[in-house]
Amino acid sequence: MPAILIEPVARLIESFARLPGIGPKTAQRLTFHLLRAPETEARTLAAALIAMREQVVFCERCFNISDRPVCSICSDGGRDITKLCVVEEPLDVLALERTGEFKGLYHVLHGAISPIDGVGPERLKVRQLIERADEAQRAGERLEEVVIATNPTLEGEATAMYLAERLEPLVGIVTRIARGLPVGGDLEYADEVTLIRALQGRRPIQ
Amino acid sequence: MPAILIEPVARLIESFARLPGIGPKTAQRLTFHLLRAPETEARTLAAALIAMREQVVFCERCFNISDRPVCSICSDGGRDITKLCVVEEPLDVLALERTGEFKGLYHVLHGAISPIDGVGPERLKVRQLIERADEAQRAGERLEEVVIATNPTLEGEATAMYLAERLEPLVGIVTRIARGLPVGGDLEYADEVTLIRALQGRRPIQ
Numbered sequence: 001m002p003a004i005l006i007e008p009v010a011r012l013i014e015s016f017a018r019l020p021g022i023g024p025k026t027a028q029r030l031t032f033h034l035l036r037a038p039e040t041e042a043r044t045l046a047a048a049l050i051a052m053r054e055q056v057v058f059c060e061r062c063f064n065i066s067d068r069p070v071c072s073i074c075s076d077g078g079r080d081i082t083k084l085c086v087v088e089e090p091l092d093v094l095a096l097e098r099t100g101e102f103k104g105l106y107h108v109l110h111g112a113i114s115p116i117d118g119v120g121p122e123r124l125k126v127r128q129l130i131e132r133a134d135e136a137q138r139a140g141e142r143l144e145e146v147v148i149a150t151n152p153t154l155e156g157e158a159t160a161m162y163l164a165e166r167l168e169p170l171v172g173i174v175t176r177i178a179r180g181l182p183v184g185g186d187l188e189y190a191d192e193v194t195l196i197r198a199l200q201g202r203r204p205i206q
Numbered sequence: 207m208p209a210i211l212i213e214p215v216a217r218l219i220e221s222f223a224r225l226p227g228i229g230p231k232t233a234q235r236l237t238f239h240l241l242r243a244p245e246t247e248a249r250t251l252a253a254a255l256i257a258m259r260e261q262v263v264f265c266e267r268c269f270n271i272s273d274r275p276v277c278s279i280c281s282d283g284g285r286d287i288t289k290l291c292v293v294e295e296p297l298d299v300l301a302l303e304r305t306g307e308f309k310g311l312y313h314v315l316h317g318a319i320s321p322i323d324g325v326g327p328e329r330l331k332v333r334q335l336i337e338r339a340d341e342a343q344r345a346g347e348r349l350e351e352v353v354i355a356t357n358p359t360l361e362g363e364a365t366a367m368y369l370a371e372r373l374e375p376l377v378g379i380v381t382r383i384a385r386g387l388p389v390g391g392d393l394e395y396a397d398e399v400t401l402i403r404a405l406q407g408r409r410p411i412q
Contacts, residue, residue: 006273008261012254020239032297033226035262042259046252048218053248055214056241067212091238
């Protein structure tokens with residue numbers, strides 16, 4: 001940065017540029033926007049950042065984000081505790097909850113197994129997942145179904161295979177969410193792998 | 207947002223989404239990144255935001271961003287005070303300073319005239335620009351050249367025409383930066399208007 005860029009501005013640009021998906025140009029644009037916007041805008045963002053870090057924890061059971069030790073889903077007596085859905089990220093819980101289709105509990109791995117990126121199972125909440133299934137079994141409340149809802153990517157599939165192998169002796173059944181054509185999608189433009197999955201997953205029309 | 211999204215997280219997503227060019231999905235991604243990143247990352251960003259708003263002012267002469275009442279360019283005795291370059295944004299000053307080609311002073315308009323967006327000259331630092339030229343003339347230090355370096359857009363061109371008319375009686379000459387083919391560009395892919403400008407702006411080969 002040339003000397004003309006005064007230090008507090010350069011520092012904010014740098015902070016923005018450290019965020020994922022924010023390049024130096026976008027960081028500059030955001031900074032100059034906040035410079036000209038009413039002062040409250042920058043202050044509100046700063047306050048929201050600090051409040052988030054101070055008030056948000058991970059649920060000690062499912063590792064979803066929460067504002068208390070056990071999250072609202074885990075402490076909700078109306079959920080089906082015999083079903084567990086395993087996802088990569090807290091955002092995935094949000095997406096699934098929006099559907100209203102799943103009434104069980106969740107387990108957030110905080111990533112997927114990716115040897116290329118050096119992410120092994122020990123970097124994820126895998127041990128805690130196995131322990132949950134194990135403890136339920138010992139308590140005579142064996143999980144009936146664990147739905148593996150990791151992403152349909154190379155890493156997500158590898159994680160699903162890995163988990164299925166470890167969970168099988170501990171739970172009733174391990175299932176995987178369906179891969180196929182997205183609703184509203186176009187067969188003509190679907191990639192080969194998706195088409196293969198869609199054919200393999202075909203079901204009789206009711 | 208579903209009820210499951212706890213309040214401090216929802217608030218941060220909202221704050222991010224209010225920034226220009228940041229949609230709700232990106233705002234979610236940034237928030238969840240900061241949730242998992244070391245706590246210092248969110249705190250550094252918050253501190254940078256507050257420091258920026260507390261320490262940055264606009265130069266009282268050229269309206270560039272500054273950490274003191276008169277910016278480092280305006281108070282630099284080595285600059286050519288007979289030349290003034292008019293730009294839309296502080297970022298434009300940065301871009302021009304990086305070239306090292308212009309040794310005069312600047313004037314930042316903080317936008318361009320845009321009737322569609324309801325931005326007239328009174329919303330910009332136009333009056334202050336005319337006053338600068340006027341005062342220099344009265345003091346017997348008439349500006350030799352004012353370079354209008356607003357963007358080569360509809361708004362930028364309209365602003366340039368408007369300013370040229372008002373500045374002409376007060377300064378030696380009003381010039382406009384050249385429009386033409388970008389260096390490294392390809393004639394084949396240039397748009398018509400750019401080609402017309404490139405032809406109109408042709409100069410003898412030295």
